[in-house]
Amino acid sequence: MSDIVNFDRFLFAFTIGSHILLVSLSIGMAILICVSEFLLARTQNKYYGGLVRRLVRPFVVSFGIGTASGIVMAVELVNLFPRFMTLVSSTGVIAVFYVEIFAFFIETIFLVVYVYYGNTFKGRYTRWLLTLPIVVGTLLSAVLIVMVNAWMNTPNGFDIGAYVASGSSYTVTGVDPWAPFLTASTGYEVFHVLGSVPLTGVMLLGGFFAYRYLKSPTAEERTLFLTGLRLAVALALVFVVLSIIAGALEIDGLWQYQPLKYAAIELDPTPGSNDPMTLFGTVVGTSIVGGLQIPGLQGFLEGGKTMPGLSQYPQSSWPPLIIHDAFDVMLIGGALLGLFVIAYVALWVTKRKPFDKPLLAYLFLAFSALTATVMELGWMTDELGRQPWIVYNVLTVANAANGNNALYGPGIAIIVGYCFLVPFTFWFMDRVFRGKPIAVDLSGPAGGEDVNY
Amino acid sequence: MSTINWLFEINFAIFSVFFVLFVSELMGGVLLLVAYDATKGKVLPYLVPIWEVTGTFAAFWVVTGDFAYPSMLWPVANLLAGLILVFLILFVLRNASISFAELILKGGRISEKRLYQLFGIATIGIAVAVLVVLSAIVSGAGVTLATLNFSLWGWVTSSGSIPYVVGVVFIAVGLAPVFYDIAPLRRLSVPFTVAGVAVEALGLYLYSSSFLSGYFLIPAILTVLASVMYQFRSTIPLVTNKLVFAIVGTVIVFSLSYLVYPTAFGGAIKVDAVTTSGPMVGAFYVLSAVGAVVVGLLMAFYMLTVRNAAKVPGVPSPAPSVGPVVHNP
Numbered sequence: 205m206s207d208i209v210n211f212d213r214f215l216f217a218f219t220i221g222s223h224i225l226l227v228s229l230s231i232g233m234a235i236l237i238c239v240s241e242f243l244l245a246r247t248q249n250k251y252y253g254g255l256v257r258r259l260v261r262p263f264v265v266s267f268g269i270g271t272a273s274g275i276v277m278a279v280e281l282v283n284l285f286p287r288f289m290t291l292v293s294s295t296g297v298i299a300v301f302y303v304e305i306f307a308f309f310i311e312t313i314f315l316v317v318y319v320y321y322g323n324t325f326k327g328r329y330t331r332w333l334l335t336l337p338i339v340v341g342t343l344l345s346a347v348l349i350v351m352v353n354a355w356m357n358t359p360n361g362f363d364i365g366a367y368v369a370s371g372s373s374y375t376v377t378g379v380d381p382w383a384p385f386l387t388a389s390t391g392y393e394v395f396h397v398l399g400s401v402p403l404t405g406v407m408l409l410g411g412f413f414a415y416r417y418l419k420s421p422t423a424e425e426r427t428l429f430l431t432g433l434r435l436a437v438a439l440a441l442v443f444v445v446l447s448i449i450a451g452a453l454e455i456d457g458l459w460q461y462q463p464l465k466y467a468a469i470e471l472d473p474t475p476g477s478n479d480p481m482t483l484f485g486t487v488v489g490t491s492i493v494g495g496l497q498i499p500g501l502q503g504f505l506e507g508g509k510t511m512p513g514l515s516q517y518p519q520s521s522w523p524p525l526i527i528h529d530a531f532d533v534m535l536i537g538g539a540l541l542g543l544f545v546i547a548y549v550a551l552w553v554t555k556r557k558p559f560d561k562p563l564l565a566y567l568f569l570a571f572s573a574l575t576a577t578v579m580e581l582g583w584m585t586d587e588l589g590r591q592p593w594i595v596y597n598v599l600t601v602a603n604a605a606n607g608n609n610a611l612y613g614p615g616i617a618i619i620v621g622y623c624f625l626v627p628f629t630f631w632f633m634d635r636v637f638r639g640k641p642i643a644v645d646l647s648g649p650a651g652g653e654d655v656n657y
Numbered sequence: 658m659s660t661i662n663w664l665f666e667i668n669f670a671i672f673s674v675f676f677v678l679f680v681s682e683l684m685g686g687v688l689l690l691v692a693y694d695a696t697k698g699k700v701l702p703y704l705v706p707i708w709e710v711t712g713t714f715a716a717f718w719v720v721t722g723d724f725a726y727p728s729m730l731w732p733v734a735n736l737l738a739g740l741i742l743v744f745l746i747l748f749v750l751r752n753a754s755i756s757f758a759e760l761i762l763k764g765g766r767i768s769e770k771r772l773y774q775l776f777g778i779a780t781i782g783i784a785v786a787v788l789v790v791l792s793a794i795v796s797g798a799g800v801t802l803a804t805l806n807f808s809l810w811g812w813v814t815s816s817g818s819i820p821y822v823v824g825v826v827f828i829a830v831g832l833a834p835v836f837y838d839i840a841p842l843r844r845l846s847v848p849f850t851v852a853g854v855a856v857e858a859l860g861l862y863l864y865s866s867s868f869l870s871g872y873f874l875i876p877a878i879l880t881v882l883a884s885v886m887y888q889f890r891s892t893i894p895l896v897t898n899k900l901v902f903a904i905v906g907t908v909i910v911f912s913l914s915y916l917v918y919p920t921a922f923g924g925a926i927k928v929d930a931v932t933t934s935g936p937m938v939g940a941f942y943v944l945s946a947v948g949a950v951v952v953g954l955l956m957a958f959y960m961l962t963v964r965n966a967a968k969v970p971g972v973p974s975p976a977p978s979v980g981p982v983v984h985n986p
Contacts, residue, residue, distance in 0.1 A: 282734050316710065381936050
């Protein structure tokens with residue numbers, strides 16, 4: 205494969221890897237702002253008001269940078285993989301993108317109104333109502349882009365056989381423009397993203413609150429961060445349960461619709477019904493080398509179904525087996541996260557105050573980083589697991605990619621720029637979060653007063 | 658009998674809205690760059706909320722373009738790959754600088770002024786990239802379709818290119834005082850706008866004499882009229898009303914659609930031949946109709962909120978976009 209194709213591939217992976225981190229944080233902030241506004245309206249507790257006012261400022265920054273990186277991705281898809289986008293635009297997948305624009309509009313308009321003109325609205329619950337479409341818009345954007353990803357994994361909505369048979373003329377026929385809204389894998393992929401992305405967002409914020417809670421010099425600040433931390437944990441509880449259920453369903457979907465990816469993820473060299481669960485290791489020939497095997501566990505978890513094996517497919521079509529390691533880290537990280545949440549619930553049920561001792565706050569910080577890592581690895585597993593295809597069994601990355609060498613210079617500039625921009629954005633968000641004295645922030649949510657006009 | 662290509666019309670209408678919003682940003686960016694302290698009071702209250710909407714319209718235009726012209730994606734991506742990535746870098750810089758400027762704390766090493774000016778520079782850079790791309794699509798300057806090659810040098814040396822860009826810059830400078838109601842710059846408005854329209858006409862003529870048809874008169878007259886109306890006290894309130902300006906601006910840009918329809922790239926591409934067909938057309942219409950309602954309602958809600966904000970004491974009152982126009986005597 206040519207260098208420029210690999211460069212296209214790397215550039216897009218790098219951009220989307222950065223983007224999903226920002227977007228998760230944005231979604232987490234949108235949800236926390238919405239919940240805090242509701243609790244503020246209901247209880248008039250000033251700490252919820254302080255939390256809202258402090259979160260809105262980094263949310264604006266995150267939205268600005270997230271929008272830019274989203275548009276970078278959208279344009280990069282055309283620029284780096286034009287044959288892929290030609291197929292997308294000739295089929296109903298582009299309709300999914302089109303609907304996403306409306307979700308984007310809902311998010312943008314309500315965000316602008318809420319942030320800059322929030323105080324124009326009267327009524328106890330009105331500000332909270334304004335935040336609802338922001339949450340819906342952000343989640344809908346994530347859902348719709350995952351619907352595109354689902355179509356890439358289980359394509360439909362056109363005559364696939366005729367397209368493949370047409371060879372280099374790439375002829376699209378038999379189009380059903382609405383079919384890509386519901387592919388074989390749409391349901392479980394959407395369910396998965398609705399659990400995992402908000403989970404990452406609230407865990408990242410919870411980690412930040414935990415850190416600031418440990419460092420805060422005043423009782424008022426500690427109370428504010430503790431309020432945020434408790435909210436983050438409560439929300440994480442919900443999303444971690446959703447993620448576990450969705451993850452299990454997704455594995456089942458892979459077994460059914462992408463058996464090769466399943467075999468690579470589970471590291472099954474040959475087909476069988478009582479396979480062990482293998483942690484790490486690799487495959488040489490038809491044998492597993494290295495790693496830790498737990499006999500019969502995979503077969504037990506899959507209810508005795510017959511598992512596919514790598515040996516059923518030519519080795520040239522295998523995805524990189526590193527996805528097995530990525531999946532294992534994800535699995536272990538997810539299990540640890542689940543245990544952590546259970547421990548927190550146990551402490552809460554037994555009427556102890558989990559954050560009275562700093563250990564749990566430090567642990568939260570560590571689990572926050574782990575959740576982000578797990579999400580990135582999950583995405584990596586999904587995307588690398590489809591290689592060498594960009595649209596599974598239909599179009600390869602090599603055939604879809606742009607071979608224009610003019611991409612190198614600006615592409616490298618984008619990578620270098622992101623290396624500075626993303627960390628700087630996180631640093632800046634921390635600065636603006638704490639930018640105003642606590643007394644000012646506890647006076648309640650702003651309506652544009654915090655903006656430099 | 659020829660029929661209307663509605664996919665083209667819808668996509669071009671969305672482009673027109675985006676372009677007007679973007680030019681309004683460009684005008685603001687230039688003013689912030691050259692006279693920050695004198696103009697920030699007029700420019701920032703408009704710019705700060707609207708830049709987020711402009712970006713959304715940009716995405717709207719790109720996606721409807723992808724939808725309408727799938728067979729053009731391969732040639733466009735190959736032709737303009739490098740230039741498009743440069744645009745992306747500048748776009749990120751634009752968003753980053755303005756969102757940081759909005760919220761940066763006072764008294765730090767970097768001031769909000771520097772960041773807003775960086776936004777101005779990024780916006781000018783985007784404008785140059787966008788104009789190069791647009792003029793290449795209009796005229797085919799620098800483009801070799803047979804080999805899918807774009808030469809920046811070929812574009813520069815094409816006789817119409819420089820006047821094409823200079824004309825737009827002059828018009829933007831001429832209309833900036835009108836849009837932002839900067840009274841001290843009022844006298845510059847007419848000469849710059851007239852010169853801009855003339856130079857733009859020259860650029861188009863040099864590209865192809867057919868571009869300078871009777872169709873050019875409507876946008877030319879409307880553009881000059883805006884600057885002329887700004888000279889008279891009685892017409893100032895109308896011409897500085899941002900909603901009126903945006904609507905007229907959209908009409909002006911939309912009336913230039915003849916430059917890329919029925920043919921683009923200097924006559925080399927027939928638009929009807931590259932427009933999507935079959936069941937995708939129906940889907941495009943259905944989604945566009947639904948989208949028009951959704952976006953229309955959202956924009957109405959936004960404008961209503963801005964109007965109400967002007968009446969509420971204590972709320973920062975950005976841009977009398979649709980509200981009463983306040984003019985500096």
